[in-house]
Structure formats: structure tokens, C-alpha cells
Amino acid sequence: MFPIGHLSAGYLFAYFFLKCANVEDRKLWLGVGTFLGLLPDSDCLAYPFLAAYMGWDRAVRISHHAWITHTPLFYVLLGLLVVIYSKKLGCLVTGESLLHLLCDSVVPEDGIMWLFPLSYQKFSLCPSDLHGWAWISFYVHTYGFALELALLALALSIRWLDLYVHKHIKRDVRLLSEA
Numbered sequence: 714m715f716p717i718g719h720l721s722a723g724y725l726f727a728y729f730f731l732k733c734a735n736v737e738d739r740k741l742w743l744g745v746g747t748f749l750g751l752l753p754d755s756d757c758l759a760y761p762f763l764a765a766y767m768g769w770d771r772a773v774r775i776s777h778h779a780w781i782t783h784t785p786l787f788y789v790l791l792g793l794l795v796v797i798y799s800k801k802l803g804c805l806v807t808g809e810s811l812l813h814l815l816c817d818s819v820v821p822e823d824g825i826m827w828l829f830p831l832s833y834q835k836f837s838l839c840p841s842d843l844h845g846w847a848w849i850s851f852y853v854h855t856y857g858f859a860l861e862l863a864l865l866a867l868a869l870s871i872r873w874l875d876l877y878v879h880k881h882i883k884r885d886v887r888l889l890s891e892a
């Protein structure tokens with residue numbers, strides 16, 4: 714999945730998570746939650762180093778979905794560590810990351826190793842062995858890309874609605890109560 718889909722899913726998860734969690738700085742948590750939706754893909758920062766070592770052609774053929782940074786176990790353990798510092802942040806790290814892995818399993822990609830370390834098998838709703846530019850040109854014509862656009866539209870609609878409610882309706886209620 715592209716970053717835009719993960720960020721949109723991250724925003725939606727954070728939005729509903731914060732509906733249940735009692736937080737003071739909602740705007741900050743919403744921003745943090747949105748970017749945590751992209752956390753597992755931070756392992757892509759390794760690609761320039763791989764490319765410097767073996768060239769881009771070979772580097773893009775290596776799937777980061779085969780790395781420990783794209784396994785559920787890694788984010789459950791990371792979340793447990795973060796819980797020591799903050800319970801809410803720990804839950805958000807694990808929840809956002811597991812949703813990221815779920816999205817990577819639903820769209821046409823090589824899949825996620827859900828059973829790691831018991832098995833290295835990758836699970837995907839629509840398995841695809843393409844990588845790099847070949848995958849991008851294939852992917853933009855699949856339901857996966859349409860799903861990303863739908864997530865983006867939903868996230869933007871909820872954001873707009875949230876701002877509208879805060880700006881107009883809550884103001885009107887305050888004015889009515891003051892009258």
C-alpha cells in the first residue's frame with residue numbers, strides 16, 4: 714500500500730481510538746496517530762543504503778515485508794515497551810501498526826508474515842510477486858489503489874465534518890447556553 718492509504722487508515726484509526734480514550738491534547742494525538750499508521754514503512758529508509766551497496770535494480774527486488782519490522786510480533790513487543798512510558802501511546806503504536814500490516818495483507822502485494830517466528834510464510838488476499846516500478850505500474854490499476862482513494866476520501870470527509878462540528882455546531886450550542 715502507498716503512504717497515502719496508510720496515513721488515511723492511520724487517521725481513521727486514531728480518530729476512533731481517541732473517541733474511546735480520554736486525552737487532553739486531541740489534535741496532537743490525532744497527528745501522532747496518523748503518522749504512526751506509516752511506522753512499519755520506516756524500514757524503507759534502509760533502501761538507499763541497500764542501493765548504495767548493490768544498486769537500485771537489485772535493491773528494489775528485496776521485499777521489506779520479509780523483515781522483522783513488518784511482523785505483528787515486533788509491534789506487539791514494541792507496544793508493550795511503550796506502555797511502560799504511556800499506556801495510550803503503547804496501545805496506539807500496536808493498534809496502528811497492526812492495521813498497517815492488515816492493509817498490506819489486503820491489497821495486491823507479497824503479503825505479511827503473520828505467523829512469524831513460527832513460519833516465514835507471507836499471507837496476502839491477492840498475492841503478487843512484483844516489486845519496484847513493475848509493482849507500482851501494476852498496482853495503480855488494481856482494487857488496492859481504489860481502496861486507498863476510498864480511505865483518503867473517508868478520512869478527509871471525517872476531518873472536514875469534525876472541523877465543521879467544532880467550528881459551527883459547538884459554537885452555536887455555546888451561544889445558546891449563554892443566551
Ligand SMILES: [Zn+2]
Pocket residue numbers: 714753754783813817
Ligand atoms: Zn508496509
